[in-house]
Amino acid sequence: MKRILLVKTSSLGDVIHNLPVVNDILQHFPDAQIDWVVEESFADIPRLHPKVGQVITVAMRRWRKHLLSLNTLREISAVIKKLAANKYDTVIDSQGLIKSSIITSFTNGVKHGYDKESIREPLASWGYEQKHHISFKQHAVIRNRTLAALSLNYAVPNNAPDYGIKASVNTHAIINEPFVIGLHGTSRDSKLWPTEHWIELGRQLDERQLKLVLPWASEAELKRAQQIAAALKNATVLPKLTIAQVAAVISNAQAAIGVDTGLSHLAAALNIPTIAIYTDTNPKLTGVYAGAYTGAINLGNIDQIPEVVDVLNAFLSINK
DSSP, rough: OOEEEOOOOHHHHHHHHHTTHHHHHHHOTOEEEEEEEGGGGTTTHHHTTTTEEEEEOHHHHHGGGGGTHHHHHHHHHHHHHHHHSSEEEEEEEESSSHHHHHHHSSSSEEEEEEEESSSSSGGGGOOSSEOOOOOOSSOHEEEEHHHHHHTOOOOOSSSSSOOOOOOOOOOOOOOOEEEEEEOOOSSSGOOOHHHHHHHHHHHHHTTOOOEEEOOOHHHHHHHHHHHHHHTOEEEOOOOOOOOOHHHHHHHOOSSEESOOOOHHHHHHTTTTTTTEEESSHHHHHHHHHOSSSOOOEEETTTBBBBOHHHHHHHHHHOOO
C-alpha cells in the first residue's frame, strides 16, 4: 500500500483544481492511502472527498500576522511534528510556492515538485528531491494531474477529470424549489459582475420559474446580495454558511452562475452545470474546468464583461 501526501494549501480554486489527482492516483494504486496538507480555511474541500484520509491543516495566512507569538510558535511546532511523524512513499507539492516548499521540507518521504522553469517562485524547487518540468501553458488541472503522474510513474491522463467529491449536508430546509445559485462574491472588485446584471438575470430566471439563491461570506457580499434580492421576487439570500454547507446548497442547484471565484470551481467539481463570468482575468489557464459528468462554460476575459443575454444563452444551452 502506497502512502502519498499531497501538498496544496490554497487558494480555494487551486485546492479544487488539485482534487482530480486523488482519483487519478487511485486508478493506478487502488489501495493507496492519500493524505493532504491544506490551509485551515479550505480544509472542507479535501474532506469532501471520501478517499482522502488525514487532512493536515496549516495556518500560514494567520501565522504570518503573529509570527513571533507564543501560540503561533506552538502551532507551527505541532504541525512540524505531525508532518515528520508520518512516513510517506511520495510527497507531491503541486502548489509550487516557497511557502509550500517549506512545508514539504518537513515531511518524511521522497519530495516531488515542479522544476524552477515551471513555477512562479523558482526558489521553491530547491526543496524537492525530484523535479519535473511541466509547461505553464496549460490549465492548472492539467498541470496538477501531470505532476502526480510523473511523480508516481504512470501515464499522464488525457481524459476528463473526476473531482470525486460529495456534499453531505441536508439543505432541504433552506430551499425546496428549483433554483440557480448565483455566486456573486469574489476577491477583487474588478472581478465583479455588475449588480444590475444580476438583477436582470434574476428576472429572466423568474420567467422560467427558477429562484436565484445568493450566498455570501463578507459584509460587502451580504449587502450586494440584499440589494439584488430587494429588486426581485424570486431571490433568496442565504444565511452565512461554511464551505461544506455552501457545497451542499450548490449540489442541489439546477445550475451555478458565478464570477471568478473558488465557489464557481466548486460547482463544477460537484458536477453542477456551471457558467463562469470573467471580467478581469483570462480563463484559459485557471478558468472553470468541466469534470467528467457535466459541462462548464467560461464567458468573458480581461476588460470583457459578458452581457446578461450571453450568460442566459449559455445557461439555457448547458441546462437542458
